[in-house]
Amino acid sequence: MKKTDIIVISILFLASFWLLLAPTSGNQKMLNSKEMLQEIQKKNHFVSVDNLAKRIIENDPSILLIDVRNAKEQENMNIIFYSNGTTQASEAWMMVRQMGFKNVNVLQGGVNEWFSLILNPEEPSITETKLEIENYKFRMSAKQYFTGVKVDNQQNSGSSTSIKVNTSKKKKKGASGGCS
Amino acid sequence: MGPLFPQELISETINLLLAFFIGTGFGLALEGAGFTNTRKLAGVFYGYDFVVLKVFFTAALTAAIGLFLMNSYGLMDIKLTFYPQTFWIPTVVAGIIMALGFVVGGFCPGTSVCAAATGKIDGIVFVGGVLIGVLGYAFSYETVFEKLSLGQVNIAEWIGISNGLFIFIVTMVAVVAFVVVTKIQKALNDKNPVAEIENLGL
Numbered sequence: 225m226k227k228t229d230i231i232v233i234s235i236l237f238l239a240s241f242w243l244l245l246a247p248t249s250g251n252q253k254m255l256n257s258k259e260m261l262q263e264i265q266k267k268n269h270f271v272s273v274d275n276l277a278k279r280i281i282e283n284d285p286s287i288l289l290i291d292v293r294n295a296k297e298q299e300n301m302n303i304i305f306y307s308n309g310t311t312q313a314s315e316a317w318m319m320v321r322q323m324g325f326k327n328v329n330v331l332q333g334g335v336n337e338w339f340s341l342i343l344n345p346e347e348p349s350i351t352e353t354k355l356e357i358e359n360y361k362f363r364m365s366a367k368q369y370f371t372g373v374k375v376d377n378q379q380n381s382g383s384s385t386s387i388k389v390n391t392s393k394k395k396k397k398g399a400s401g402g403c404s
Numbered sequence: 405m406g407p408l409f410p411q412e413l414i415s416e417t418i419n420l421l422l423a424f425f426i427g428t429g430f431g432l433a434l435e436g437a438g439f440t441n442t443r444k445l446a447g448v449f450y451g452y453d454f455v456v457l458k459v460f461f462t463a464a465l466t467a468a469i470g471l472f473l474m475n476s477y478g479l480m481d482i483k484l485t486f487y488p489q490t491f492w493i494p495t496v497v498a499g500i501i502m503a504l505g506f507v508v509g510g511f512c513p514g515t516s517v518c519a520a521a522t523g524k525i526d527g528i529v530f531v532g533g534v535l536i537g538v539l540g541y542a543f544s545y546e547t548v549f550e551k552l553s554l555g556q557v558n559i560a561e562w563i564g565i566s567n568g569l570f571i572f573i574v575t576m577v578a579v580v581a582f583v584v585v586t587k588i589q590k591a592l593n594d595k596n597p598v599a600e601i602e603n604l605g606l
Contacts, residue, residue: 246476308412
């Protein structure tokens with residue numbers, strides 16, 4: 225055998241041996257029935273309504289509410305799916321729409337667009353349409369709402385029609401996050 | 405972390421661009437290693453050249469070991485990677501057709517594309533065959549393939565061993581195969597010498 229053959233075989237052998245010793249797949253450990261029962265009895269999995277309310281008020285970014293009420297109760301909700309882009313959200317949308325749900329949407333552009341337009345809006349040039357400039361102003365106020373960053377309004381001094389961000393949005397956001 | 409595209413960590417455009425560059429690199433490597441030469445590929449069947457077998461066995465194992473190692477250390481969630489369904493009967497039929505094409509024409513689907521890119525007429529004909537196969541599959545999927553699907557089959561799971569152990573066993577098989585084919589190649593070439601393909605100027 226050629227020298228290269230022997231080197232390649234040795235590397236493959238060592239790597240597969242390493243794989244054999246590597247931790248078995250999955251960062252998520254499945255629980256067996258005994259462990260599951262223990263967890264249920266400990267009741268550590270409950271979060272109090274006060275705690276949840278506090279975390280929502282504090283805008284805790286680490287919570288993900290998932291609404292698992294039955295279909296009838298969710299009928300009148302506007303379900304908005306989001307993912308990083310739109311591919312996965314669109315897949316979810318297709319499945320749910322196929323089931324016959326009516327009020328279902330996909331967040332256009334996904335989290336990426338949220339990041340670039342709402343959290344990092346680009347200032348339009350003066351020659352842009354009025355609509356674009358209004359959009360920009362809305363996005364700046366939205367940015368302030370979501371991040372708490374004070375927005376410098378110098379450039380908008382011409383027209384001070386500040387766009388109010390509807391506070392009821394907060395409610396809706398909770399619902400959309402919950403359903404995705 | 406990974407895979408990047410199924411989690412939308414990269415856009416479709418970047419995904420296609422990456423595929424384009426990796427594909428081009430793969431093609432260049434195949435051409436550079438002489439895989440667009442039909443004699444080299446047909447050599448597997450006649451026993452005078454087993455490089456193709458070695459390369460593709462190594463490639464499959466490298467990918468398998470790499471993926472599962474990354475999965476073990478949390479760099480890649482293997483459940484999110486594309487996992488095709490198994491079609492048992494169609495695979496056997498297609499395997500026979502491909503093997504026939506392999507021994508008659510000396511191309512496998514990948515190398516035929518490379519050969520076509522280098523302007524070989526037989527390569528272009530083979531790519532036509534590949535396209536007919538692809539279209540045939542697409543149009544007969546609902547009538548033929550869907551019924552024959554076994555779903556996603558994992559041999560390791562079926563036998564009841566871990567993926568790591570299964571890959572380790574396959575690696576052992578590969579090591580044995582490498583040694584055996586090298587011996588066959590040497591014995592055949594000593595008896596009936598075939599000039600090195602590189603020296604034939606083809």
